[in-house]
Amino acid sequence: MKRILAVGTIVAYLGVLVAGLGSHALNYRTGAHPTMYFIVWDMFCGWSAYEDRTHIIAQGESGRYYDLAPAPWGDYRPFGDIARHHYDPFASHAGNLALNTLRYTDHEPIQQIFVVQETWAKKFNLPDNLWAERYTEPKNPHSYFHVRKILGPDGMAQATNLAWFDYQARLCLSDNPRLAADSNRGRPFLEMQSQVQVSDTGARPALAR
Amino acid sequence: MSDQHSPAEKKNSLTDFFFAEEVPYGMAVVRMLLPVVLLLVMVPRWFHARELFSLDGAAAPLADNYGYFDFLPVPSGPMAVALATLLVLTLLTSSLGWCTRISLCVSLVLYTYLNLLDCLSTLTKYSAIAAHGLLILSLSNCGSVWSIDSFLKRRSLRRSGAEDPELLRPQCYAVWPRRLMQLMIGIVYLGAAFTKMHTPAFFSSDQMLHWLLTNVNNSNPLGEYLSYYPATLVVSAYLTILWEVLFVFIAWRGWNRILMIGLGFAFHIGTTFLLGLYIFPLVCFSIYASFLYEEDVQKFAEFFKRLEQRGSRLFAKLRSISESIGQAIPEVSSRQASLVFGVVVLLVTFGGVGVEYQLDPMGTRRAEGAWPLKELDPATVVPMLRQSERIRESDKYLSFSIGSDMLGDVLMDRKEVFRHGEPIVAQCTLNPPHEDMWIECNLHDGDGRIIDRVGQVADRSMLRVSYAFVLPESLLPGQYFLVVRSGGQEITRRAITLVAR
Numbered sequence: 001m002k003r004i005l006a007v008g009t010i011v012a013y014l015g016v017l018v019a020g021l022g023s024h025a026l027n028y029r030t031g032a033h034p035t036m037y038f039i040v041w042d043m044f045c046g047w048s049a050y051e052d053r054t055h056i057i058a059q060g061e062s063g064r065y066y067d068l069a070p071a072p073w074g075d076y077r078p079f080g081d082i083a084r085h086h087y088d089p090f091a092s093h094a095g096n097l098a099l100n101t102l103r104y105t106d107h108e109p110i111q112q113i114f115v116v117q118e119t120w121a122k123k124f125n126l127p128d129n130l131w132a133e134r135y136t137e138p139k140n141p142h143s144y145f146h147v148r149k150i151l152g153p154d155g156m157a158q159a160t161n162l163a164w165f166d167y168q169a170r171l172c173l174s175d176n177p178r179l180a181a182d183s184n185r186g187r188p189f190l191e192m193q194s195q196v197q198v199s200d201t202g203a204r205p206a207l208a209r
Numbered sequence: 210m211s212d213q214h215s216p217a218e219k220k221n222s223l224t225d226f227f228f229a230e231e232v233p234y235g236m237a238v239v240r241m242l243l244p245v246v247l248l249l250v251m252v253p254r255w256f257h258a259r260e261l262f263s264l265d266g267a268a269a270p271l272a273d274n275y276g277y278f279d280f281l282p283v284p285s286g287p288m289a290v291a292l293a294t295l296l297v298l299t300l301l302t303s304s305l306g307w308c309t310r311i312s313l314c315v316s317l318v319l320y321t322y323l324n325l326l327d328c329l330s331t332l333t334k335y336s337a338i339a340a341h342g343l344l345i346l347s348l349s350n351c352g353s354v355w356s357i358d359s360f361l362k363r364r365s366l367r368r369s370g371a372e373d374p375e376l377l378r379p380q381c382y383a384v385w386p387r388r389l390m391q392l393m394i395g396i397v398y399l400g401a402a403f404t405k406m407h408t409p410a411f412f413s414s415d416q417m418l419h420w421l422l423t424n425v426n427n428s429n430p431l432g433e434y435l436s437y438y439p440a441t442l443v444v445s446a447y448l449t450i451l452w453e454v455l456f457v458f459i460a461w462r463g464w465n466r467i468l469m470i471g472l473g474f475a476f477h478i479g480t481t482f483l484l485g486l487y488i489f490p491l492v493c494f495s496i497y498a499s500f501l502y503e504e505d506v507q508k509f510a511e512f513f514k515r516l517e518q519r520g521s522r523l524f525a526k527l528r529s530i531s532e533s534i535g536q537a538i539p540e541v542s543s544r545q546a547s548l549v550f551g552v553v554v555l556l557v558t559f560g561g562v563g564v565e566y567q568l569d570p571m572g573t574r575r576a577e578g579a580w581p582l583k584e585l586d587p588a589t590v591v592p593m594l595r596q597s598e599r600i601r602e603s604d605k606y607l608s609f610s611i612g613s614d615m616l617g618d619v620l621m622d623r624k625e626v627f628r629h630g631e632p633i634v635a636q637c638t639l640n641p642p643h644e645d646m647w648i649e650c651n652l653h654d655g656d657g658r659i660i661d662r663v664g665q666v667a668d669r670s671m672l673r674v675s676y677a678f679v680l681p682e683s684l685l686p687g688q689y690f691l692v693v694r695s696g697g698q699e700i701t702r703r704a705i706t707l708v709a710r
Contacts, residue, residue: 003228009348010227010385017396025403034272034280034325038337041400045408047416049607049640051423057590058582065585072580073572076257078330080427080485084261087329087425093269100260100267104571106579116593121604121640122422126433134437134608137701142601145593165642168600172644172669 048165051125053086054148055116056098060108068101068113069094089163091115091148095155102153115149117164227388230381234506236351238498239390240309243342244300244316246491251300251320254331255293255561256570261327263289266571271328281325287562289326292319294561298554303346306356308550313347335489341393342496349386354379360535361543390499395457402453405446413618414442415638415672420484427485435483439619439638449476460500470497602696605646607638609693609701618673625703629710633678635691635703645669646695650676653690653702660684680707 020039023030030040056069069075075083085097094115102110124141131139146164151157161167174180260266265286272280284292296319303312321340324332352358363377410416418439421432435441452472460469474497477490516524541549572580612622613632620636627633635650645668652661667674680689686709692702 006228006383006385010389013345013389014392017393021396021400021403024400027407031275034275034277036275037271037332038340041334041397042404043334043401044416044420045404047408047410047419049419051425055593057585057593063587065587065590066582067585068582071571072583073570076254076260076330079425082425084330088269090274092274093267093329096269097267101582104573104580105582107582114594118593121607122419123607123640125422125424126436127430130433130437135701136703137603140603142604144598144600145595146597147594164597167597169642171599172642175644 049122050119050144050165051122052089052117052119052164053082054088054091054094055114055118055145056085056094056101057114057116058098058102058107058110059112059114061111062108064108066107066110068098071101072105091117091163094149095151095157098151099155110153112158113151113153113155114147115151117146117148119144119146119164227385228383231384231503232354232379232381232506233350233384233387234354234503235499235501236346236349236387236390237306237353237355238501239342239495240306240313240346240351241304241355242495242498243339243346243492244304246488246495247316247320247339248297248300248304249491250331250488251293251297255290255297255565256568258290258293258323259286259565260571261289261331262293262323265289268326269329271325271332274328281322283326287566289323290562290565291558292323294565295554295558296320296323297561298557302550303343306352306358308547309352309356309358310347311550313343313351317343317347333489335492338394338397338496339492342390342492345386345390345393348389350380350382351386353382357538357546358543360538361541361546364535365542387499390496391460392457394493394496394499395460398453398456402450405450405453410672411450412443412446413672414439414446417442417446427487429483429485432483432485437623440616440621443617443619445479452476466500470500473497600643602698603700605640605643605695606693606700607640609635609637609691609703611635611691611703611705615675618675620675624705626706626708627680628708629680629682629684629686631679633680633691633705635676635678636673637675637693638673639667639671641669641672643667643669648674649692649694650674651692651694652678652680653692655688655690657690660689682710 016039020036020041022028023032023036024040024042030036030042054069055067058066058068060066069085070083075085077083078087085094088094088097095113098113098115120141120143123135124139126134126139128139144164146161146167147159148161148163149157150159162170173183254261257266262268262284263286264283266289268283270281270283272278296316299312299315299319302308303316317340320336320343324336324340359379366377405411408416418436421429421436421442452469456469456473459465473493477486477493480486481490513524513527517528569575610620610623612620612624612634613627614621615634615636620634637648637650639646645666647664648667649662649664651659651663654660661678663676663678665674665676676691678691684707686707689705689707690702691705693700
């Protein structure tokens with residue numbers, strides 16, 4: 001009996017591992033269920049030439065702006081020097097983080113919450129001495145800001161934009177007038193939250209460790 | 210053919226592979242190491258448990274990202290703290306081998322559950338690997354050696370008068386949990402190889418180069434330095450994938466095992482220095498202990514025996530430490546130890562909730578009242594909320610380098626001095642996304658006059674453009690410049706010196 005249980009465990013466990021491996025190799029339903037995270041080994045699957053950070057900003061009824069992240073009681077830095085709210089590449093939890101800060105703070109009524117993506121070319125992450133060795137021009141970092149989401153005071157999304165990288169990629173494509181015309185043709189009457197399928201081979205931001 | 214095996218022999222060898230019996234020393238080492246590694250991250254998280262894992266904070270369930278809302282219940286604040294406290298305790302007791310199986314089962318459930326509640330700062334791929342590790346450990350008999358449980362059992366046997374060395378000898382168990390652990394890490398590496406096969410930029414060095422420049426992990430100064438040498442990344446890319454594919458097939462015995470595990474250590478230490486990963490390597494190193502065979506432990510034991518015979522002071526010290534630990538363990542039976550374990554669990558868990566309440570990490574009960582929000586200067590915020598601007602021309606390029614030799618698609622060397630007739634390769638690496646671009650690399654003389662104008666199209670999918678020059682003897686020796694222009698702007702320039710042959 002003990003042997004049968006052991007054989008069953010071995011077959012079941014290896015079966016699950018091999019199913020995950022096959023799903024990943026063939027890119028078949030890798031995101032079908034949260035448990036797939038535990039059997040699809042896609043570490044460092046994406047990349048980007050730009051570093052990004054997230055700002056969560058509230059606007060009060062008076063028109064004043066407030067910083068919601070990090071929270072006033074301090075931030076948690078899980079993997080280095082940057083705070084937890086920066087590890088949200090899809091901005092899907094920013095609303096929850098914002099509401100948590102608002103819950104424990106004294107503030108005027110809030111009108112809107114902005115989730116802003118800040119981006120800069122990763123080459124500017126080089127320390128000054130390495131920059132001086134590699135570049136003849138002075139180091140002149142520049143941040144791009146992009147409103148990713150606008151939320152109501154209850155955290156519900158009022159507007160959602162493409163991530164900065166996808167937005168810029170679309171701008172690059174829009175230089176082609178034929179593509180621009182085709183993509184603007186036949187826009188739907190209702191906007192759905194459809195996901196755009198992105199090829200895994202492309203360069204796009206990802207935070208896999 | 211004589212070296213072919215019959216089906217019966219194959220079945221036997223498969224049975225031997227999974228069901229040969231041994232003392233589970235390797236799994237005991239995994240049990241001692243893996244929970245300690247997880248404590249390194251769970252102890253700092255305990256102070257933030259209410260914020261990370263509870264309804265009183267800002268939990269970020271992984272399932273939400275997959276569209277499975279309310280997949281797992283999010284606990285209240287005190288419950289999240291209680292669970293985090295219990296997890297810290299059971300990781301500790303797992304490592305010590307006190308009520309080992311129950312400790313490992315509780316650790317597995319709580320570690321996985323809490324990780325699933327915070328995909329921003331807790332759950333990572335090393336958490337997934339560690340969860341597999343805890344699962345397999347909880348199925349194994351890893352607590353039967355080098356644990357408090359085994360110590361108590363043997364002491365109780367001795368006290369009951371059992372002097373038979375066979376009875377006191379550690380028990381043997383089927384080896385299948387260790388095989389599952391070994392296969393698991395091998396399959397993880399194979400999956401990682403598939404990821405790389407799906408990513409063409411991995412082989413051209415572009416992906417790794419940008420990871421070397423990122424600051425989202427811990428500090429990685431060596432990575433930043435190495436980003437200047439993409440040819441080394443091309444070579445290491447092929448070596449890495451070769452190792453990842455081969456691992457599960459050959460890391461079982463003999464020199465292959467030493468080679469694969471040795472390369473594994475080198476690879477993971479590399480990720481620490483180059484990418485700033487700390488915990489991932491430690492999790493993998495812990496699991497490597499499953500490749501420790503009973504014979505290896507016997508060799509170590511013989512080595513220590515020789516040390517003892519030679520009267521080594523180090524050995525005497527180690528022995529006295531081990532004896533004093535043994536004496537520190539109270540005289541209790543296994544059953545009493547289990548009861549004490551239950552009491553300790555209750556005390557520590559409730560104690561943890563009480564301590565966290567007193568610490569009040571989110572300042573919800575501070576004397577000054579609720580926190581004020583930090584006001585931002587409108588002059589800072591308003592530009593952030595404007596329409597996004599287009600990427601600057603200078604940001605579309607990553608680097609411009611000059612050399613004379615290429616490996617794959619990248620420059621192998623960097624040079625500034627060239628002789629007449631010597632090939633010059635100028636390479637401009639681009640940052641995606643960019644539109645279809647016309648990029649010129651022009652040769653100027655020392656006075657700034659254009660001598661040669663070379664341009665080429667870089668379509669939106671290209672990550673680098675290279676220009677080849679050969680400077681003829683009709684050009685005087687001296688200083689020249691290679692100037693990159695794009696979008697009607699000068700992007701950068703590099704000086705080169707031409708010397709006579």
